[in-house]
Amino acid sequence: MTIKTRFAPSPTGYLHVGGARTALYSWLFAKANQGEFVLRIEDTDLERSTQQAIDAIMDGMNWLGLEWNEGPYYQTKRFDRYKSLIQQLLDEGKAYKCFCTPEELEEMREKQMAAGEKPRYNGLWRDRDDHPSDQPFVIRFKNPQTGSVVFDDKIRGRIEVANSELDDLIIQRSDGSPTYNFCVVVDDWDMGISHVVRGEDHINNTPRQINILQALGAPIPTYAHVSMILGDDGKKLSKRHGAVSVMQYRDDGFLPQALLNYLVRLGWSHGDQEIFSLEEMIELFSLEAINKAASAFNTEKLIWLNQHYIKSSPVEEVIDHLQWHLAEQKLDVSNGPSLAEVIKIQADRVKTLKELVEISRYFFEDFTEFDANAAKKHLRPVAKEPLKLVQQKLADLADWTPEAIQAAINQTAEELSVGMGKVGMPLRVASTGGGNSPSLDVTLALIDRQKIINRIDLAFEFINNREKS
Template structure:
């Protein structure tokens, strides 16, 4: 075990989105590579917007992606006593103060500052006031440094500096007594022993404020690494207009977790010209040094390409289990006598998503064939009736193996004097209902003798 301690700290106000999942993945890979500790913390201080449903969705997405955590989940709402104690510490040490300015006062100050061409920040009106004994509502503000520079060495972006005069006295406790994000995140990261904070670069501007709080509370300041944001194809921040942003929405659309992991890691990280990475590969090869500074662009086509790759190369047994779940969702639960692993083998090269595979596999698991009417009209004709009957007789007697089925089929061709194309396509329609099914022998073997005969006899009855 190393001393590295990293975390993923989502807010449970919705699903786990693409950007959050990538941050979680980067932290997970660093912890696994270095033998460190990966912590999950649920930042649920926004009580009005946080829901148990969102917590469950986040945990489910983490599990689906295979991002197991070593500690947690910890919930901020269970740590309010700690936050209050730390705020009181700052008050007692003169590093924070009560601010009685009303919202109207603050709005007026902001407008006046903007009118002067100044930055609209708090002017420190209550900084030197003695605390009141009455019931006047107040917030608690942190005393930011008024001069000098706050700098840090970002592991991705390099050295970043902020003039302290640009940082006003931020609120660390609201009028209702609840602490604010920039305060609790410092207390949590410090108390949980974080040594490296990896998060999105939308937090860069929060970092100097947080560093000052670390120092004021006597905490060691961790390292920081801010990963670039993810943009849509129009180079604007990724949102619903670019397609689904929920990780689990992609599972529902038939994407495999290994495809999503592979795609997420490549949104901002590279390793030479390699494109395909298993989780084990990533644990070995991932490093912050290869994370780029520019934003990643979300490309649905690339994700689909990766998904197709993982379906083609996936283990049929595992994909068969997944296929059963997708078929059930479509309303066609698996049936006795149909081996879904064998179904997968016939459709792996024909499917880009598991939903697409499930839709193509429906004919295998239904009791009766649903015919494409144009295909049935073209191929289920009167002259096919004796051919289907000959096939039914042959398949009823042959050894039901790949060699036996092929020999029986060729026997019917020889008996009727017909070419393969004249028999194969009508038989495919009789067995599957359409013309785009897998190879005819594959279909026959997966259906089995009983279902094959049943469908040939059904086609004969339809023609008759």
């Protein structure tokens, strides 16, 4: 049997992290079994589905690198198929027209609730043929009234639901459009889906969908229902916990590999291993190893993983993802050192790509102001002498290398009989505009020598103005 999975989001909003994890699990299971992965857009909710949401889903999937073998399929383009099968069920007596008005349905529910019963459709039109000719109707599936639905969930084990607990589901609305639960069944059948991996909120739909599949004479896929993701306060993950949109993580400076690594561990594990390459995920993944319990989202853990991947990923990959942030923050890196060299010395110092761009501006563009706190502390009149001497030594260097730059700084401190900090900190603020940078020797070596000389002159101007005020 060919393993075939699907990810089937509704385009009513962005791709959230819960959906991304479901997509990842489906994708990994297909890849681990040399199978195929299908992308399907379930856009039957015509009022809420938007092209913007479709684009957001595609962007998220592409950014994560979860490529699909088939699709994207759109349910709205398959209405003829759904309607023909609904007609088939009508002809076979497995579905029927229901003419209940909204008021009648509400009265039905109120009576049941008053009697302490579960509110549900009571089958009023199930066996009637006295159909009015001028009244709108829906079409309901004739759910079996005896027996039960049993299925072996790959994550939760055996699940059994009595058919007496299920009412007759609407499969076509009064406007003629098919409903979600029916479209899903037909799509999974037509697309040859062998395994359905989805959120636990669909467990109640599964017995209904199995009954419809059986009525159509279609094979039953294997189901795996994944638990929800909670915030660190134990409540369902939502915007109040921070970013929940996949593309927001891109915007905030996370690498897709870091988010994938985090999401795969959010409910699945392989021993105590924390770091997984994509190849390891594919090799080791199984549905049975997914935890039944809900998982809590921990942003600090994700940040830790992101730092790891910024430091350990091939620099070319980091550059690829950094480009978006460079454009977003309008930093032109054409006039300066190679990005690869900057990343090498900055990677240990940042948590995100966004932060990497923010703290690296001085490598590529000049500044006219110094960080106020750093300048107040280190660009004082007492710094003029060491700055003047080290400026001269830097200007006279035969080689502009980290070794030569460090030697010039050391010699300045020795000749003036001062500690290294008395030379290094004023020079750091003068050269970078602030009080934090990688080691001065490697930092300065990546910046044009004349720029450093000019920036020290700017520091003298700042100190002189400070003396006058």
